[in-house]
Amino acid sequence: MKNLFRWISLIALLLLTVQCQNPKRQSTDGATGNDTLVHHADLLSIIRHDTYTDVAITNPWDTTRLLHRYLLVPREAPLPDSLPQGTMVRTPLEKSLVYSSVHASALEMLGALDRIGGVCDLAYIKTPALIERAQAGRLVDAGNSTSPDIERVMELSPDAILLSPFENAGYGRIGKMGIPIIECADYLETSPLGRAEWIKLLGLLYGKETEADSLFTQIEQRYNRLKEQVEHTGSAPMVISELKSGSAWYMPGGKSYMARIFADAGGSYPWSDNGESGSIPLAFETVFNRAGEADIWLIKSFNVGQLSYKALQKEYAPYARFKAFREHKIYGCNTAACNYYEETPFRPDLLLQELAALFHPDRFPDYQLRYFQPLSE
Numbered sequence: 001m002k003n004l005f006r007w008i009s010l011i012a013l014l015l016l017t018v019q020c021q022n023p024k025r026q027s028t029d030g031a032t033g034n035d036t037l038v039h040h041a042d043l044l045s046i047i048r049h050d051t052y053t054d055v056a057i058t059n060p061w062d063t064t065r066l067l068h069r070y071l072l073v074p075r076e077a078p079l080p081d082s083l084p085q086g087t088m089v090r091t092p093l094e095k096s097l098v099y100s101s102v103h104a105s106a107l108e109m110l111g112a113l114d115r116i117g118g119v120c121d122l123a124y125i126k127t128p129a130l131i132e133r134a135q136a137g138r139l140v141d142a143g144n145s146t147s148p149d150i151e152r153v154m155e156l157s158p159d160a161i162l163l164s165p166f167e168n169a170g171y172g173r174i175g176k177m178g179i180p181i182i183e184c185a186d187y188l189e190t191s192p193l194g195r196a197e198w199i200k201l202l203g204l205l206y207g208k209e210t211e212a213d214s215l216f217t218q219i220e221q222r223y224n225r226l227k228e229q230v231e232h233t234g235s236a237p238m239v240i241s242e243l244k245s246g247s248a249w250y251m252p253g254g255k256s257y258m259a260r261i262f263a264d265a266g267g268s269y270p271w272s273d274n275g276e277s278g279s280i281p282l283a284f285e286t287v288f289n290r291a292g293e294a295d296i297w298l299i300k301s302f303n304v305g306q307l308s309y310k311a312l313q314k315e316y317a318p319y320a321r322f323k324a325f326r327e328h329k330i331y332g333c334n335t336a337a338c339n340y341y342e343e344t345p346f347r348p349d350l351l352l353q354e355l356a357a358l359f360h361p362d363r364f365p366d367y368q369l370r371y372f373q374p375l376s377e
Contacts, residue, residue: 021370037200040193040220043067043185044201051080053204060188068183072204089160089180092207097156099145099163101125103184105342106199109215110208118156120145126342148174155281160205190277192261192348193220222349223264229363230266230356236358237295239267240287240324244316248281261348263354270294288321296358297324298372300333300340307332308376331358331372340371 037046042063042279047054052073059067069086073079075094095117098104101124107113113129118140125131133139140156143149145163150173153161158179163171165183175181177250182205186198196219239262242250252258253276254269262269270291301307309328313320324330333340344351354371357364 015350038197040191041186041189041197042191042194043189044198046200046204051077052083054084054086055201055204057183057185060165060185067165067185069180070180070182072203087180089182089205093160093203093205095156096205097140097142097148097153097179099148099161100184101127101342102164102345103162103202104130104185105339106202106346107206109346110199110206110211112202112206112208115206117158118152120184122147126339129184143236147172150174153177153179153227170174186345190255190257190260192257192264192352193216193223195257196220196346197346219347219349223352226349226352226356227264230360233266233360233363234267235360236268238293239269239296239298239359240291240294240322241298242302243312243319244284244287247283249284249287250279250281253277253280257277260350261355265352265359267355267359284318288318292321292322295324295329297322297330298333298358299330299375300335302336303334305374306373310377312375326373330375331369332375333371333373338371341362344371 015121022163035091037048038044043058043060045054045056045058047056052071055070055072057067057069059065069084071083071088072091073083073088075090090283093115096115097118097120098107098116099120101119101121104113104116104119104125105125107116108127108129113127116130116139117131119125119134120142122141124136128231130139134141140152142152142156153174154177160180160182161174162182162184164187165185171181184198184201188193189198195271197216199212199216200209203209241252241258251271252262254272254274255277256279259272259274260267263272271280299307309330311326312325312330319325335341350370353364353367354369357367357369358372363369
């Protein structure tokens with residue numbers, strides 16, 4: 001009997017532990033909640049109820065807690081008699097302030113650009129329709145995203161603000177204006193499809209749910225088809241990325257977004273055994289000792305001109321010791337001249353196609369590079 005009691009107590013304790021560690025919510029209004037809208041994202045949960053939709057963002061820095069909870073209520077519907085604790089957002093949004101060009105581009109994919117009333121960091125916006133509206137005075141430039149112009153924000157009076165959250169960062173006066181702040185933590189997802197799935201949240205916010213679901217389904221299917229095409233190639237070229245900055249060379253951690261997509265594209269990543277999901281600072285010699293024979297080297301930069309082998313060697317002569325340098329297998333992505341950051345977060349299938357073609361060109365002989373180009377001499 002004592003043994004039976006111990007087993008029952010142990011099972012109860014395990015169940016309680018799981019419940020405490022899981023920040024997902026149960027229905028609070030008596031309606032049946034359905035959490036099947038999200039399948040890949042780790043930080044996003046969407047539960048539909050009869051009179052509202054419950055959206056929860058898991059805290060990326062403490063996954064046992066919630067970062068934010070939103071209660072989406074249709075704009076034309078009466079308020080429910082009772083709502084759980086959270087930030088109420090009337091949908092669809094009609095005049096939002098969007099901090100990031102990433103989310104502005106995602107809204108363009110959904111056909112919701114007309115719902116953007118203002119942006120931050122206008123100089124980095126590449127969407128022609130938004131640039132045209134700004135020049136015509138029909139789009140508010142709220143200034144720098146790290147310190148928005150409060151008067152312009154007040155003048156716009158947006159129905160919501162979309163921004164990317166950072167650890168232990170407050171929002172100053174913006175956070176005290178009574179405007180719903182949508183904390184888009186998509187950039188902290190560690191899987192490509194997980195980040196792309198946040199398009200579903202944008203769809204719910206902007207009345208584009210059908211478009212978002214359809215787009216994500218297409219992205220998911222294409223991503224998985226491409227992944228399958230390179231799964232059994234018999235070879236996996238070793239790939240490294242970026243350059244040293246000061247005394248450190250920041251490489252993607254083994255559990256990071258980039259490490260995942262390198263693997264999905266049929267590449268071999270030297271730090272795949274690392275347990276970090278962010279970047280890991282390494283000494284130059286550490287990188288060279290482990291990855292000096294890397295077959296392919298990918299570099300992203302923000303330049304007015306094209307990166308070259310000559311410029312690379314001039315910047316740091318030991319770069320020339322790498323096999324990829326000697327065999328001219330370095331590819332550069334000038335993010336000032338292409339839409340890498342605008343497209344790939346919500347279209348990981350495009351990036352996967354690019355990497356798969358670079359790693360296995362025989363499988364994609366007709367593919368034209370979209371982001372990365374061979375370095376010039």
